[in-house]
Amino acid sequence: MKKILILGGGTGGTIMCNKLRNVLDREEWDITVVDQFKTHYYQPGFLFIPFGIYNKNDVIKPKSDFFPPGVNVIYSKIELIEGEKNQVKLANGQILKYDYMIIATGTETSPDETPGLKDKLWYKEIFDFYTIEGALALREFFKTWEGGKLVLNIAELPFKCPVAPLEFVFLADAYFHGLGMRDKVDITYVTPLPGAFTKPRATKMLSGLMEEKNIKVIPEFYLEHVDNDAKKIVSYDGQEVPFDVLTIIPVNKGNDVMERSGLGDDLNFVPTDKYTLRSEKFENVFVLGDAANLPTSKAGAVVHFGAEVLFENLMSAIEGRPLLAKFDGHANCYIETGFGKGSIIDFNYDTEPLPGSFPLPGVGPFGLLQNTRFNHYGKVIFRWVYWHILLRGKEMPISNEMSMAGKKL
Amino acid sequence: MATKNIAxxxxxxxxxxxxxxxxxxxxxxxxxxxxxxxxxxxxKHFEVLNYLRDENEKGNVLTIRKVGKSGITDIKGLYTLFPGGPLKKSSKIAGIPKPTSCV
Structure with a gap:
């Protein structure tokens, strides 16, 4: 019996389980997935929780609902990856051998990396919304908040879902408008980037929206520590921004098993060939999604598109053929902009987000880099698509390779 | 692209x-x-510049955090050496490409 081991049963690991079990002979191939947690979170939904749009039950389902029959599922922490021996040690003492391995352990927030962040104001006046706990705590806080300075800060690059902080401030603007207290809330977006986003055209469009919504942007701010007593964030070059409530995107890191196993870079992300998605260290190891050090967004869409390429290349490797499928870094993100509207960006390693229509050239129905009602519906419908189509590894009517058709240069 | 006479x-x-x-x-x-x-x-500046050039030649992506862990200087020190956008300025002076932030 040959063995495929999948580390991580999140978006990427689940998609791969479904794809591989569909095609690999059960008499010949054993597929095992390992994850430390039993709950699958619909992470794009966390953003909506602080504003009371979604509740906890909207974003959780048991992981086991999405693993196909014929896959061994082990719930355990991973102690050590021993690539030279083609084996993985689990925290429960079990040793798993593999012929091929897929690392899909994702990225995590590490508030401990920033002095003063996880201190006395943590979950009292400082919150993250990248964890269910943080999102729910912020929901409770907003229920009785009477206004003041709302500061959003991104601590470090890269971070998961790069548009979420933008969506957060847009939704906050709409939320406090709805409560009739927008004039009492001062919203500031503090980022280490040179502007609202990285690439020129998206930055221009998004900066316009920020201005329109009266949200102040402070760029080039690299967080050093949080001063809990004075309630301000302080950068390495001494800039200070005071807050009444701080929403933080903490430093993102890969799983610490990478550090123990000598497989990660300085932030525990796994060095990966950006085209083939194969580990740079081991020929029989592939890396999917946020866990990899790819120069593209850490986001579900990237995992979904990357999964197609990884699947093809893994099949090629199994059959001894060259790895011909090439990942282009394709990312596609809905951006909620508040008041029932949204925008979409579509880009890859080489092409910045451009205006146009998507996915059908000239038709849409979605408008790239435009602020429309239909784009918002896309985001609303996506939760259903995620649970029912994407995780099951089924075909979606969007190519994994980015297309220039419909884009305007 | 242009050609420029520098020094x-x-x-x-x-x-x-x-x-x-x-x-x-x-x-x-x-x-x-x-x-x-x-x-x-x-x-001290040249120590940082040489480090940046070495890493760039090895094909490694550079971040402020990475330079801060290099043992040459910490992040605060890097800001003191190259005030305002330290990685952008030091990369420019080191003759390597502008660091790209991939998000």
Whole structure:
């Protein structure tokens, strides 16, 4: 019996389980997935929780609902990856051998990396919304908040879902408008980037929206520590921004098993060939999604598109053929902009987000880099698509390779 | 892309003044670019620049955090050496491409 081991049963690991079990002979191939947690979170939904749009039950389902029959599922922490021996040690003492391995352990927030962040104001006046706990705590806080300075800060690059902080401030603007207290809330977006986003055209469009919504942007701010007593964030070059409530995107890191196993870079992300998605260290190891050090967004869409390429290349490797499928870094993100509207960006390693229509050239129905009602519906419908189509590894009517058709240069 | 004469050397630069060929870099070129940025280079500066050039040659992606862990200087020190966008300025002076932030 040959063995495929999948580390991580999140978006990427689940998609791969479904794809591989569909095609690999059960008499010949054993597929095992390992994850430390039993709950699958619909992470794009966390953003909506602080504003009371979604509740906890909207974003959780048991992981086991999405693993196909014929896959061994082990719930355990991973102690050590021993690539030279083609084996993985689990925290429960079990040793798993593999012929091929897929690392899909994702990225995590590490508030401990920033002095003063996880201190006395943590979950009292400082919150993250990248964890269910943080999102729910912020929901409770907003229920009785009477206004003041709302500061959003991104601590470090890269971070998961790069548009979420933008969506957060847009939704906050709409939320406090709805409560009739927008004039009492001062919203500031503090980022280490040179502007609202990285690439020129998206930055221009998004900066316009920020201005329109009266949200102040402070760029080039690299967080050093949080001063809990004075309630301000302080950068390495001494800039200070005071807050009444701080929403933080903490430093993102890969799983610490990478550090123990000598497989990660300085932030525990796994060095990966950006085209083939194969580990740079081991020929029989592939890396999917946020866990990899790819120069593209850490986001579900990237995992979904990357999964197609990884699947093809893994099949090629199994059959001894060259790895011909090439990942282009394709990312596609809905951006909620508040008041029932949204925008979409579509880009890859080489092409910045451009205006146009998507996915059908000239038709849409979605408008790239435009602020429309239909784009918002896309985001609303996506939760259903995620649970029912994407995780099951089924075909979606969007190519994994980015297309220039419909884009305007 | 344009050719620019810096410290008596003809180097290829992009529209933002970053060298497009790191092999054209000399210490004199560095000093000249640094001067334009208002920085007087010391030995410590050159330690950082050499580190950046080595990492770039190895194909490693550079971040402020990574330089801060290099053992040459910490992040605060890097900001003191290259005030305002430290990685962008030090990369420009080191003759390597502008760091890209991938989000």
């Amino acid at each position: 008596g050397v003809n180097v290829d630069v992009n529209e933002e003044g970053y060298l497009t060929d790191p092999s054209q870099w000399t210490k004199e070129v560095a000093a000249e670019i640094a001067k334009e940025e208002g920085i007087e280079l010391t030995d």
